[in-house]
Amino acid sequence: MHVIGTGLIGASIGLALTAAGADVTLEDQSETSVSLARDLGAGRISADVAPGVVVVAAPPDVTPRLVVAALQRWPEAVVTDVASVKQVILADLVRAGVAIERYVGSHPMAGRERSGAISARADLFEGRAWVLCPHEGTDPAATQVVSRLARATGAAVTTLSPADHDAAVAAVSHAPQVAASLVAARLEHLSEQAVGLAGQGVRDVTRIAASDPGLWTQILSGNAGAVAQVLRAMSQDLVGIVEALEALSTDPHVADAPGARAVLARSIADGNAGHARIPGKHGAPPAAYAVVRVVVDDRPGEVARLLTEIGEEGVNMEDLRLDHGLGLPFGVAEISVLPAAAGPLTEALQTRGWQIHS
Amino acid sequence: MHVIGTGLIGASIGLALTAAGADVTLEDQSETSVSLARDLGAGRISADVAPGVVVVAAPPDVTPRLVVAALQRWPEAVVTDVASVKQVILADLVRAGVAIERYVGSHPMAGRERSGAISARADLFEGRAWVLCPHEGTDPAATQVVSRLARATGAAVTTLSPADHDAAVAAVSHAPQVAASLVAARLEHLSEQAVGLAGQGVRDVTRIAASDPGLWTQILSGNAGAVAQVLRAMSQDLVGIVEALEALSTDPHVADAPGARAVLARSIADGNAGHARIPGKHGAPPAAYAVVRVVVDDRPGEVARLLTEIGEEGVNMEDLRLDHGLGLPFGVAEISVLPAAAGPLTEALQTRGWQIHS
CATH class of the missing domain: 3.40.50.720 (NAD(P)-binding Rossmann-like Domain)
Structure with missing residues (x-):
């Protein structure tokens, strides 16, 4: 070898x-x-x-x-x-x-x-x-x-096949990178206050926008045809959405813009359908996890104490996300668990004195 | 009241x-x-x-x-x-x-x-x-x-002001939702194998694509003008990228396409600049955290044990993300800490027997 x-x-x-x-x-x-x-x-x-x-x-x-x-x-x-x-x-x-x-x-x-x-x-x-x-x-x-x-x-x-590989990475890796960069670019010239309203949603969407421009220029250039195909389809969808919004913005009360509203609803629904295709952990089919939100002080050891107690309850955590409050010394830990475990876990944590955030 | x-x-x-x-x-x-x-x-x-x-x-x-x-x-x-x-x-x-x-x-x-x-x-x-x-x-x-x-x-x-509010939420909330939905929609008709290549990047970009179409049609319609403005700018950027990729895809070896490559590099760099505007936790300026990656068995209590030990080392975790391996019974916990804490934490965890993932 x-x-x-x-x-x-x-x-x-x-x-x-x-x-x-x-x-x-x-x-x-x-x-x-x-x-x-x-x-x-x-x-x-x-x-x-x-x-x-x-x-x-x-x-x-x-x-x-x-x-x-x-x-x-x-x-x-x-x-x-x-x-x-x-x-x-x-x-x-x-x-x-x-x-x-x-x-x-x-x-x-x-x-x-x-x-x-x-x-x-x-x-x-x-x-x-x-x-x-x-x-x-x-x-x-x-x-x-x-x-x-x-x-x-x-x-x-x-x-x-080589063609299927290139199409796949265009859709699951290269196009998402471009989309994240485009969204992030729109934040560059916002006021301090406006960008201060950024929540977990935009943080997730733009996380990979911190990537290296030199590296990504090579990657996108090397797969230019397949990436162009995915982005062209996205661009057509986007133009349709912009046109629908412009029709609605001329008069938001216009009752006869069901076509424009349908374009918006269909775009979000298509996103639902695509999102549902992403496999869950370990390559398993996607599962709809229930999320239990727990208020956690911003001190060393607090998240650990929480997870220790979740472990003591015998509950397997499928995913964890820390959502930090704006201007306050605590955050919210979002614990994903199988739906059947959410109720008992919520009760158990409340009994143990944790504040469950809605 | x-x-x-x-x-x-x-x-x-x-x-x-x-x-x-x-x-x-x-x-x-x-x-x-x-x-x-x-x-x-x-x-x-x-x-x-x-x-x-x-x-x-x-x-x-x-x-x-x-x-x-x-x-x-x-x-x-x-x-x-x-x-x-x-x-x-x-x-x-x-x-x-x-x-x-x-x-x-x-x-x-x-x-x-x-x-x-x-x-x-x-x-x-x-x-x-x-x-x-x-x-x-x-x-x-x-x-x-x-x-x-x-x-x-x-x-x-x-x-x-009302106008600044609407422009701000268009950029930090409504446009990211549309982008996430557009990326996710491209996954709908991929093969099982292709969508199986989805990594953490596309998962983050599309997380909010699971949102409710009815609710989002109302939200986007109500802020149609401001959202259209952000999306129109994104659409123009996207068209430029598609044109650059199409120029490159006709011949990937073409040496005289520096203009096309510059469009790609600038798009990613603009994304870097916008991403850097997102405030860190507690509304503090964004900090560049160091990430320590630790291999964690997929058993109840393992992440808790890890975080307990991080707490015992007196290290304050700034963020945590669980990255699940594909097809294997373990994941990687990505622990964000202040850069100065990364070296000592890595050493301490290795001493305690944890496998630090590169």
């Missing part, structure tokens, strides 16, 4: 597979980077390797060239890459005219804010999705090899 | 002010609703009242009529309302030709998923923003009266 490119992803793969008992060799155009990865325990460095599988873990723009070189250098090896876009890479390989039966594109969905081997972790892929993207000409045995490799890192393997 | 309309907001105001020692009288067109509010302790019912201040807590469409009636019925009383849109209400009052020096619009920002007096809580407004919207002709003494009332419920009072 040979890793070309010992940045965050490559070095983490080396660490994970070394931990799983594999013999990993490392290669990088930077002598410093590959030495660091070796010293961290990601694998060994050898001038003479004959790998069964090669992982190209380089930036998307140099990935096709490195995959071509690997396929030619080791005529028996299976070769995969880890770029977050798949059609562009495959198109380049086809254009290069090499035999690609032994190539299987893949995408471990485990980004980080930091980069480089120094940030690498053996557990980076644990519980994360790792998408395999075999193309039409891929040898099924090659796909099996890469699948075993991904599972050995602790990742949950799923298989999509 | 007299409350007209004993639904969720009216009854909660009654409960909060009764608890604060005020003599509250209640009125509602529904005999059932007003009796329930009285029985819950929100105030008393009297045919003959001479209030100093009247709160109209009715749906937006009937609010202007009830405010006019209250101003005429009690010529000395200060009258306020609690509708979530303010310009439309004021325009109706001006159109009605009544003297409105004693009217001060207001908006307590404390919604709930449930409605009706039965869901009312004395603490509904604690720590929430309550916006006062005096108009140009409002008697400053009347504004003081409503301000005292709002503060007595535990709310944090802020003052904005």
